[in-house]
Amino acid sequence: MLDNLDNKFFVNNRQNLFSEILPDSLVILFSAEQFPKNGDQYFKYRQNSDTFYYSGFKQEDTTILLYKGKNTKNFEEFAFIIEPNQKMITWIGHKYSKAEASKISGITNIEFLEKFDEIFLKLANKTQHLYYSHKCNIRGIEYSHGKFSKWFDSVKPRIENLEIFDLDPFSMNLRLVKSPIERNLMQKAIDITGKTFLEILQFVKPNVYEYQIEAEILRGFSTRRAHDYAYPTIVASGKNNNILHYNTNRNKCNAGDLLLLDFGAELEYYAADVSRTIPISGKFTSRQKEVYNAVLDVHKQIKKKIVPGNTIRQLNSEAEMLIQDALLKLKLISRYDIATQKEDNPAFKKYYMHGVSHFIGLDVHDVGGKDTILQTGMILSCEPGIYVEQEGFGIRLENDIMVADTPIDMCSNIPIEADEVEELMGDLN
Numbered sequence: 001m002l003d004n005l006d007n008k009f010f011v012n013n014r015q016n017l018f019s020e021i022l023p024d025s026l027v028i029l030f031s032a033e034q035f036p037k038n039g040d041q042y043f044k045y046r047q048n049s050d051t052f053y054y055s056g057f058k059q060e061d062t063t064i065l066l067y068k069g070k071n072t073k074n075f076e077e078f079a080f081i082i083e084p085n086q087k088m089i090t091w092i093g094h095k096y097s098k099a100e101a102s103k104i105s106g107i108t109n110i111e112f113l114e115k116f117d118e119i120f121l122k123l124a125n126k127t128q129h130l131y132y133s134h135k136c137n138i139r140g141i142e143y144s145h146g147k148f149s150k151w152f153d154s155v156k157p158r159i160e161n162l163e164i165f166d167l168d169p170f171s172m173n174l175r176l177v178k179s180p181i182e183r184n185l186m187q188k189a190i191d192i193t194g195k196t197f198l199e200i201l202q203f204v205k206p207n208v209y210e211y212q213i214e215a216e217i218l219r220g221f222s223t224r225r226a227h228d229y230a231y232p233t234i235v236a237s238g239k240n241n242n243i244l245h246y247n248t249n250r251n252k253c254n255a256g257d258l259l260l261l262d263f264g265a266e267l268e269y270y271a272a273d274v275s276r277t278i279p280i281s282g283k284f285t286s287r288q289k290e291v292y293n294a295v296l297d298v299h300k301q302i303k304k305k306i307v308p309g310n311t312i313r314q315l316n317s318e319a320e321m322l323i324q325d326a327l328l329k330l331k332l333i334s335r336y337d338i339a340t341q342k343e344d345n346p347a348f349k350k351y352y353m354h355g356v357s358h359f360i361g362l363d364v365h366d367v368g369g370k371d372t373i374l375q376t377g378m379i380l381s382c383e384p385g386i387y388v389e390q391e392g393f394g395i396r397l398e399n400d401i402m403v404a405d406t407p408i409d410m411c412s413n414i415p416i417e418a419d420e421v422e423e424l425m426g427d428l429n
């Protein structure tokens with residue numbers, strides 16, 4: 001694969017981690033579990049983002065053990081992999097050899113999994129601190145990692161000397177600012193998404209089904225070597241525009257309605273996250289265009305504020321005030337509505353009910369919080385929307401922006417102006 005990352009990237013990520021943790025420490029990283037789909041089937045495997053970040057391993061049942069000695073220059077790194085056997089190779093296919101695992105990660109000590117306890121306990125006996133991920137994903141869905149918990153319970157009585165720390169805040173701090181290698185990968189994922197969007201503008205016409213568009217999106221990604229979505233694709237026509245995470249994608253696209261697409265390719269586990277709203281007939285009505293341009297204007301205003309020192313919390317409140325003004329101009333709310341609104345349910349919320357921004361990276365909703373101070377090199381979405389349920393449509397426009405004194409719009413090649421979208425769709429009637 002052309003986009004495979006050089007192991008220098010992972011070596012460097014581990015070195016950065018080593019410099020942050022206490023001397024005399026061990027770090028354990030377990031791989032993501034395989035999640036059952038039904039019967040004896042699993043969902044397609046996806047490695048845990050932190051484990052990938054520190055190793056490059058995409059294979060299941062891969063464990064990493066890092067040791068930082070009392071002398072802070074003393075590092076030892078181990079990785080433990082499945083021992084391949086003939087039956088496994090016949091049924092599932094290739095598994096890493098020790099040499100491959102070493103080449104991928106830059107870790108020299110590669111062992112089979114059965115050696116893990118022995119090596120871990122030997123190091124644990126002469127160490128003071130232990131770091132591991134407490135939540136698996138600092139802002140994600142909390143779940144109990146069965147294999148890890150079982151293993152941890154089994155060794156607990158033998159490691160009572162160790163003081164335990166959560167690895168998640170360390171991984172968050174390292175992952176927030178993207179290195180040039182990561183920015184480059186994310187730009188590629190965005191470009192694949194953008195090229196696919198140009199094809200979709202040609203494909204959409206009245207009476208196509210949402211699932212046909214979804215299939216075209218997957219075709220566009222896959223033929224460009226991004227073999228997965230970063231998240232389930234939203235292909236929402238007409239009233240479905242207003243369902244924020246609609247992804248059943250089963251309806252027919254009707255003439256005169258809008259189509260809201262929220263889609264992004266995943267490349268080497270890095271996400272793109274783009275939203276566009278286009279007219280199914282190729283031309284916006286004047287009312288649709290009026291709302292569209294109001295959203296686009298907020299989008300442009302907020303984009304300028306994705307600068308060092310700002311926070312998502314501040315971006316959210318600025319977006320809310322801009323949208324409130326837009327809703328007044330669009331006659332969707334009145335000054336009276338604002339004057340009489342309840343603090344916990346402001347008038348704009350009827351038409352705009354989500355945040356304007358989140359971090360993007362190995363996870364589409366990447367690590368980082370609302371109060372994280374923005375720094376150059378972080379990548380965030382800019383995604384205001386206005387959803388007018390009573391008029392049967394909603395609009396969201398989302399680009400991916402890199403924080404800089406002059407913010408860098410990584411989606412600047414993906415058409416967003418209403419006139420340009422109409423021109424590219426051509427006359428469908």
Ligand SMILES: [Mn+2]
Nearest residue numbers: 273381383398
């Ligand atoms: Mn988003």
